[in-house]
Amino acid sequence: MSKLNLSVRVGNIQLRNPTILASGILGVTKALLKRVAENGAGAVTTKSMSKEPREGHKNPTVITFEAGMLNAVGYSNPGIEKAAREFADIQDVGVPAIASVIGTHKEDFVRVVEGLSGTHFSAIEIPLSCPHTPGFGLLAGQGTPQATFEITSAVRKVTELPLFIKLSPSIPEISTIAKAAEDAGANAITAVNSMGPGMIINIEAQKPILDYKVGGVTGDALRPIATRCVYDLYEAINIPIIGTGGVSTGRHAIEMMMAGASAVGIGTGVYYRGIDVFKKICEEISQWMRENSISDINTIKGAAHD
Amino acid sequence: MSKLNLSVRVGNIQLRNPTILASGILGVTKALLKRVAENGAGAVTTKSMSKEPREGHKNPTVITFEAGMLNAVGYSNPGIEKAAREFADIQDVGVPAIASVIGTHKEDFVRVVEGLSGTHFSAIEIPLSCPHTPGFGLLAGQGTPQATFEITSAVRKVTELPLFIKLSPSIPEISTIAKAAEDAGANAITAVNSMGPGMIINIEAQKPILDYKVGGVTGDALRPIATRCVYDLYEAINIPIIGTGGVSTGRHAIEMMMAGASAVGIGTGVYYRGIDVFKKICEEISQWMRENSISDINTIKGAAHD
Amino acid sequence: MIEQPAMVKICDIREESPLVKTLFFESSMNFIPGQFIMVWIPMVDEKPFTVSSIQKNLLGISVLKKGTFTDLLHQKRIGDTIGIRGPYGNGFHLQPELHSCVVGGGIGIASLATVIDTLPKITIIQGTRTASEIIYRKRFTDMRFCTEDGSLGFRGTTVDLLEDIVKKQQFQKVYTCGPEKMMFKIVELCKKHHIACEVSLDRYIKCGFGICGQCDCSGQRTCVEGPVFTIPELNTMEDFGRVALLKTGERVDVNNHRQLSYISIDNAK
Amino acid sequence: MIEQPAMVKICDIREESPLVKTLFFESSMNFIPGQFIMVWIPMVDEKPFTVSSIQKNLLGISVLKKGTFTDLLHQKRIGDTIGIRGPYGNGFHLQPELHSCVVGGGIGIASLATVIDTLPKITIIQGTRTASEIIYRKRFTDMRFCTEDGSLGFRGTTVDLLEDIVKKQQFQKVYTCGPEKMMFKIVELCKKHHIACEVSLDRYIKCGFGICGQCDCSGQRTCVEGPVFTIPELNTMEDFGRVALLKTGERVDVNNHRQLSYISIDNAK
């Protein structure tokens, strides 16, 4: 059998393989992004960056449960000025790096993207979908077609980089919102952010465990929902999809791609299987491709559709 | 320590314990409802009944995954005429029985409820929230405050039985919809129905496993979302809540009640732990109450709130 | 236990009769005779079948062509794939130490084939409408046949033949699978003669793992507590021999063929 | 491994010094010396603490009163509960066969207490600003003390004392925990003398299980690859002795006390 091709394109970015570190996982420093790249990721995404520094919610901010993870980190980040310094030489990471940009008003997004002008990111990702941070995402009304269109358009004007819009699984009609993003010039959709929010109560303490009480659900619990979102989006839009939610094995990644994803985001998988989850997933994909006589991963994209 | 009290009230119905068989699980025949009662349930709910008979979706209709279950049964039922005959002597079951009633138009709900007039159900439950059956629930636009108000009002006029409205976890603003139900005369809210929908693809077959492609997600994956819904509802409405979603242990039941539930619905738990899950949960609740010197289960209701 | 359908490749096909084929595939599932699997044809449907042959990692299902799904199974070729999950149900409670008789009506013999493989000293009765419908003739060389038209072996029903044999030879246990009317009569016979008996019921199976309630028979789930039931259990099950549920959940006469033809061959009239 | 905080009852409290208390509770967690747990006070916060005492099912954490959270821990009474999850991190790589020295600065000695319990032949150095801050005097009767003000034992820093001792006695391994400036100098000293050394780093811990990236030190997660690092590892970690991240992720001088007072007692100037 000829050599396997695992490389994929998202917009005009070429990835050596379809695994992408999802935003908010490890992406606090360039050093950690580099380490993730060394562990096999095809691309990496930074922790989301806002105009001003943010301490985020108090601890506990992340807990696990039998079906996944619950988090309400609250977008802690040092603010765009310091973040831009941290990621100044981001090309050192060795794989394409995606800058995650958040804001409350559309001007904030623009300011943050402008703040990144000195850096060498390969793309900008904009989550309009966080379910647990006041002033951002769903809690700032960003989960509507209008808001999506406006924010995407505003950012589109100030950058030539590929623009990925990240959507929530917890809003009805994800396709409508994705179309608004596409119309406004987005180059890809990242589907999805964490779902919910959800709550876990410690019954001895008689209190929610997360300090913010509620948080977004990720991991296995999210996977069927994320897969369905990707499947629906694939039929609704023409730009590529980064399928994100509960991917921690090669089989999961293949499932996401068959639903229509061009690449897969991996977050909670780092917890399930370690920082080398990227390498492991790629090996599992390769083995499956060999067993099923598939030489180019791109041929399975959307295969589950009629 | 004095005798433990596990009995709770939902509306004007007294249950010997807070466990209720959720709709769509086993509730096809009176004989199975009776068996569930013998296995410890405090109350039982029938499979949802519609005006006309329905074969439901083709198989596979229910599959499990590591974090729960995915189902798209499609409301198979013999239609109200034959269902009313099946459940004619429902009092034989020995615990309160709840009739689940579905429809497309508000007149359908009324017709089904009227069709139950000769039976001895203790309450009517109306799911306005199914995520995977065309013509019903979310797919019939029933997940809005207006539709909820109208359907609840219409049914309210034709029955004196306690009326439970069952809501979806997958719509924003569950509290608004619950309030509409409360305003229209509902006596309790069942929170929640299955979430999503979600999809699982078999990568060898390259096809979604469920014949209907998508289905509602239940079990562990749903629990944090359901708990948060119950927590929010407890602060928004004054009628009791039947907390449903991922409850399969005594600890889960206690968690739901601390979030604000008066009783708990159990569906997927029957798969996780067998048909005697009700008995097991009650034993686990009792043991926890003893260990924590709590003699009346009702004292923990809403305990997780500030 | 495989929870989600695993795709397996058909590696051998045996024509057992004009209407019955056995499909073989590799799987390492562990079976108790009498358990069943759910067989999936993607985009079509998923239905229950007994495993009729167990040889190390090679399993077989014997399929009677009866409707759309079984017709599609008959069209499968070597190398095609089907999805399987399971095993489900309880299986027979095998008692090798007893003198036993196995009574199969129509395709019901498929459920008993692995019982026959396992038990050392048994009498085997296979009944069909006519000689061409008899299967497993090479596999089990010591079967007693009965056909409705008398074209092979005893002329009449399996119940008649069993009654005949019981007069001469006392069995301690009967295992049976076939049309419910037949099984009902066999249970009556066994009760009369104080013979233990286990029957494998046929009800509409949806989930296969005890959650949907579709396979109810008087409060017993055919897919979990069954499909095999003993006489004491059947004594508490009013619906046995009388009522089954349609796909809608509607109760119908289990012997009414227009509504419900679980087994197309009814030689127990 | 406990993933969600388990509430445990404080069953004993020992005052180790005016600012340090050891809280004991029952738990059956299995620890490697140097691992840590996350301690939860509901509605307040959750922070990392080393287990400083392991006796069968009785665990203890020694807490230096430093800010809001540790103050609240000091207010806890016997019978009160706290939440714990863990253990997290790698722990020390204990080599009982080597002649070793343990060097604790300030509350850092808490991380080394279970190392001391485990290793047979070791020299123990505890350094603080002043005599009243010394802890575990009864627990470890053979400690060498050093205080900045000379109120007990050697006058000066632990680094000075270690340097003194090393001149007379050759160690094969040093285990250390304390202010990073101190540990940095100890590592330099060990390199010079070709002594193996393991240090337990202090970084802002958020999730504790390797997902948030908050505890980064040059690409190493303090909560997973650490908190214990060896000299070869530290050689690749530029940030060691120099940079730590604030709660926002901002990089700051690890020795700058206005910003970051991981250990309030810095006797390594």
Ligand SMILES: Cc1cc2nc3c(=O)[nH]c(=O)nc-3n(C[C@H](O)[C@H](O)[C@H](O)COP(=O)(O)OP(=O)(O)OC[C@H]3O[C@@H](n4cnc5c(N)ncnc54)[C@H](O)[C@@H]3O)c2cc1C
């Ligand atoms: C535990 C069990 C084991 C079985 N083992 C075998 C076997 O080894 N070999 C074999 O040939 N058949 C077996 N059957 C019967 C087999 O499932 C049906 O013959 C098959 O589903 C018919 O499908 P069809 O589309 O070809 O026919 P259809 O035209 O759909 O149906 C013909 C009849 O089959 C029955 N049927 C349809 N769907 C189901 C279902 N999901 N569950 C149960 N009955 C159904 C109905 O009574 C229907 O009237 C078994 C059934 C059960 C319950």
Ligand SMILES: Cc1cc2nc3c(=O)[nH]c(=O)nc-3n(C[C@H](O)[C@H](O)[C@H](O)COP(=O)(O)OP(=O)(O)OC[C@H]3O[C@@H](n4cnc5c(N)ncnc54)[C@H](O)[C@@H]3O)c2cc1C
């Ligand atoms: C692996 C590890 C083990 C530790 N073991 C112990 C121990 O056994 N005994 C002990 O007394 N202390 C220990 N600490 C330090 C302890 O976590 C902090 O003293 C405590 O969090 C201070 O909280 P506070 O609210 O009292 O003080 P604050 O006023 O919040 O903070 C004082 C300083 O403590 C540090 N700090 C605050 N929160 C954290 C955090 N989440 N993670 C790390 N540092 C933080 C910051 O530098 C801050 O400036 C350990 C830290 C780490 C990383």
Ligand SMILES: Cc1cc2nc3c(=O)[nH]c(=O)nc-3n(C[C@H](O)[C@H](O)[C@H](O)COP(=O)(O)O)c2cc1C
């Ligand atoms: C601890 C944690 C922090 C996260 N922070 C962010 C974030 O800052 N920005 C963002 O867009 N998504 C964030 N997410 C969402 C992830 O990027 C991802 O969309 C989600 O976790 C689903 O993927 P997974 O199931 O693989 O984790 C976070 C998720 C987790 C678990």
Ligand SMILES: Cc1cc2nc3c(=O)[nH]c(=O)nc-3n(C[C@H](O)[C@H](O)[C@H](O)COP(=O)(O)O)c2cc1C
């Ligand atoms: C197989 C299956 C069938 C269901 N059918 C119905 C139904 O007919 N009507 C209804 O209101 N809810 C139905 N539900 C939803 C359940 O009643 C319940 O709300 C949901 O499963 C969440 O609870 P659980 O996690 O305990 O299963 C069904 C759920 C399952 C798993």
Ligand code: FES
């Ligand atoms: S087939 Fe669903 S319970 Fe038996």
Ligand code: FES
């Ligand atoms: S504290 Fe989150 S990665 Fe270490």
